[in-house]
Amino acid sequence: MQPVSRRKFLATSSAGALGVAGAAAIGPMASAAAADDEPTPDQLAHTGPALLQVHDAAKGEVELLIEERSIVFTDKRLVARMLRASK
Amino acid sequence: MSSHREAPGISKDPVADNTDTYAFRTPNNTITIITNYLPVEAPAGGPNFYEFADDVLYQINIDNDGDGHANISYHFRFETRNTNPNTFLYNTGPITTLNDATWNRRQRYSVTKVEQRPGRRPKVTPLASGVPCPPCNIGPRSTPNYPDLANQAVKQLRSGELVFAGQRAEGFFVDLGSVFDLGTLRPFQDMHLISTAAAPGVDALANVNVHSIAIQVPISDLTRNHSVPTDPMKPEAVIGVWGSAKRQKGTAYDRDEDHRRYGVGPWKQVSRLGNPLFNEVIVPLDRKDEWNSVKPWADERFAKYVRQPELAALLPMLYPKTFPNLKALNGTERKDLVAILLTGIPAGPIKGFQNFTGTTLADELRLNVAIPPSPTPKRLGILDGDLAGYPNGRRVTDDVVTIELRAVAGATYPLIDSTFKPDGAVTVIEDGTFKNLKRTFLNNFPYLGVPYSGYNVPAA
Numbered sequence: 096m097q098p099v100s101r102r103k104f105l106a107t108s109s110a111g112a113l114g115v116a117g118a119a120a121i122g123p124m125a126s127a128a129a130a131d132d133e134p135t136p137d138q139l140a141h142t143g144p145a146l147l148q149v150h151d152a153a154k155g156e157v158e159l160l161i162e163e164r165s166i167v168f169t170d171k172r173l174v175a176r177m178l179r180a181s182k
Numbered sequence: 183m184s185s186h187r188e189a190p191g192i193s194k195d196p197v198a199d200n201t202d203t204y205a206f207r208t209p210n211n212t213i214t215i216i217t218n219y220l221p222v223e224a225p226a227g228g229p230n231f232y233e234f235a236d237d238v239l240y241q242i243n244i245d246n247d248g249d250g251h252a253n254i255s256y257h258f259r260f261e262t263r264n265t266n267p268n269t270f271l272y273n274t275g276p277i278t279t280l281n282d283a284t285w286n287r288r289q290r291y292s293v294t295k296v297e298q299r300p301g302r303r304p305k306v307t308p309l310a311s312g313v314p315c316p317p318c319n320i321g322p323r324s325t326p327n328y329p330d331l332a333n334q335a336v337k338q339l340r341s342g343e344l345v346f347a348g349q350r351a352e353g354f355f356v357d358l359g360s361v362f363d364l365g366t367l368r369p370f371q372d373m374h375l376i377s378t379a380a381a382p383g384v385d386a387l388a389n390v391n392v393h394s395i396a397i398q399v400p401i402s403d404l405t406r407n408h409s410v411p412t413d414p415m416k417p418e419a420v421i422g423v424w425g426s427a428k429r430q431k432g433t434a435y436d437r438d439e440d441h442r443r444y445g446v447g448p449w450k451q452v453s454r455l456g457n458p459l460f461n462e463v464i465v466p467l468d469r470k471d472e473w474n475s476v477k478p479w480a481d482e483r484f485a486k487y488v489r490q491p492e493l494a495a496l497l498p499m500l501y502p503k504t505f506p507n508l509k510a511l512n513g514t515e516r517k518d519l520v521a522i523l524l525t526g527i528p529a530g531p532i533k534g535f536q537n538f539t540g541t542t543l544a545d546e547l548r549l550n551v552a553i554p555p556s557p558t559p560k561r562l563g564i565l566d567g568d569l570a571g572y573p574n575g576r577r578v579t580d581d582v583v584t585i586e587l588r589a590v591a592g593a594t595y596p597l598i599d600s601t602f603k604p605d606g607a608v609t610v611i612e613d614g615t616f617k618n619l620k621r622t623f624l625n626n627f628p629y630l631g632v633p634y635s636g637y638n639v640p641a642a
Contacts, residue, residue, distance in 0.1 A: 144446050146432035160432035160447030 149174055185455045186221030188462040189470030192453045196220050197235035198427040200455040201392060202354050205423040205547050205575040207555045208398055211410050214627060215242050216396040217425030223391040226636035229272055231318035232349065232393060233289055234260040237445045238427050240395055245422040245546055246406040248539030250479025254404060257294040258347060258395050273324050280314045280334050289315040291347050309341050315348040321637025329632055336627060344398035344627055349391050351631035353578045355621065357613040358386035365500045369614040373501050383614020389639045396628035401551050414552040415529055420537045422546030424456035424478060451475055456545040457523050458582040463493055478544035481524060485543045488523055489515045493590045507605045508592045518594040522573045531597040535569050549575035561616060565593060578629050584612040
């Protein structure tokens with residue numbers, strides 16, 4: 096799978112079911128501020144698939160499934176952008 | 183069935199459906215453990231014959247200290263490939279070896295041993311990779327010498343284990359058609375609430391196949407102190423065994439032009455099997471999927487269904503006047519069933535025997551490895567004085583339906599209360615399949631019989 100930019104990832108994601116399958120182009124997940132940063136090359140180095148699942152849009156709670164791990168984080172801006180992309 | 187399609191969720195995912203688990207002593211101080219998947223395979227089910235799933239993690243788990251957690255797990259992962267892109271056929275000629283170019287759809291697998299260590303990361307040891315599965319049994323033209331093909335797929339690993347993964351004849355026998363028709367037992371249906379003339383039992387699984395993962399392991403690899411116990415009364419002589427299947431939390435199809443499905447994220451258990459019929463008969467329908475998702479250490483939450491089993495209440499109702507003593511017993515905590523299914527049988531009730539693992543309530547197939555194999559196995563195992571049979575482990579020939587039916591009906595309650603007298607019917611009640619059983623088991627690994635071929639059993 097080709098790495099994609101964060102902008103392209105969000106623009107092309109299928110967020111209708113609040114789930115996004117695509118490359119792991121998401122960098123630091125800890126805060127909304129970090130989510131606004133441009134990703135660094137090492138953050139885009141992952142080549143396997145990843146899934147994003149929005150558990151609770153109102154709270155901005157997102158679960159990243161990657162490799163054999165699950166990472167739950169809060170990013171209201173990311174969720175808002177995903178939902179906008181579905182409209 | 184033992185655990186075939188026993189829960190709503192897993193009934194829709196047969197490749198991950200863990201149907202039976204067997205564990206028993208075998209020659210040279212070894213234990214053979216078999217876990218089955220893919221229930222009720224119609225032998226003629228081509229052109230896409232049955233196979234393991236590449237996106238499922240299959241496990242055989244051993245608890246050797248009684249806490250309901252696996253101390254040792256063997257992980258099996260499969261990889262499937264087609265060798266000929268230009269044919270719709272499973273095979274384009276006879277398959278006589280596992281390397282034949284005529285065989286188009288192949289599976290190989292890896293085996294990994296995972297050992298849990300208190301306070302430390304698990305020890306992960308790859309034992310083998312690229313181990314071939316045999317093909318399914320197609321028919322006399324495609325698989326002319328199936329036993330030989332299957333034997334080629336029995337592999338001795340450098341670490342000492344013997345492994346096999348592939349199709350086998352179903353070993354479990356039961357009269358499904360009757361037991362799910364309001365608890366009918368054909369030989370006794372003249373006494374049923376809705377009575378008809380008594381009739382012989384019908385083995386509903388007589389002509390179907392299953393996919394088995396089998397491993398034979400030195401006893402010393404599995405016991406808590408790596409010993410080969412000879413005293414059955416020693417705690418280290420008992421191990422608990424169960425099979426399981428896991429899927430990754432996320433599953434998706436890849437890009438539109440590629441129909442490949444992939445899994446990603448942590449592994450989640452979707453099926454397990456320790457004692458036969460536990461989820462099938464003990465756990466209410468509404469909680470069967472939950473039971474499949476949790477580990478044995480969490481089985482306390484299901485213990486109330488063992489203490490007061492629904493089946494024990496149904497028997498006196500379905501067979502009026504046949505189970506008066508059981509009817510009177512109902513309402514009493516069934517400590518005998520708790521022991522058999524959740525803790526193991528403690529020392530005392532059966533002379534020279536125990537398979538007690540402690541107070542943790544966990545559905546595990548408990549095996550006292552110090553009990554040697556019986557030279558004359560009895561189908562009713564411990565109920566008939568054969569300490570090498572169920573519920574001390576489980577052999578492929580054990581009649582677990584009858585054993586558990588009689589236990590629930592009160593046969594084992596005298597182990598707890600010697601004043602209790604089981605009803606007369608308890609000594610004879612059964613589904614009647616064993617009397618006309620037409621199964622052939624093997625005397626050696628992997629013990630389950632040669633699978634039925636699609637040609638010879640065109641309509642299962």
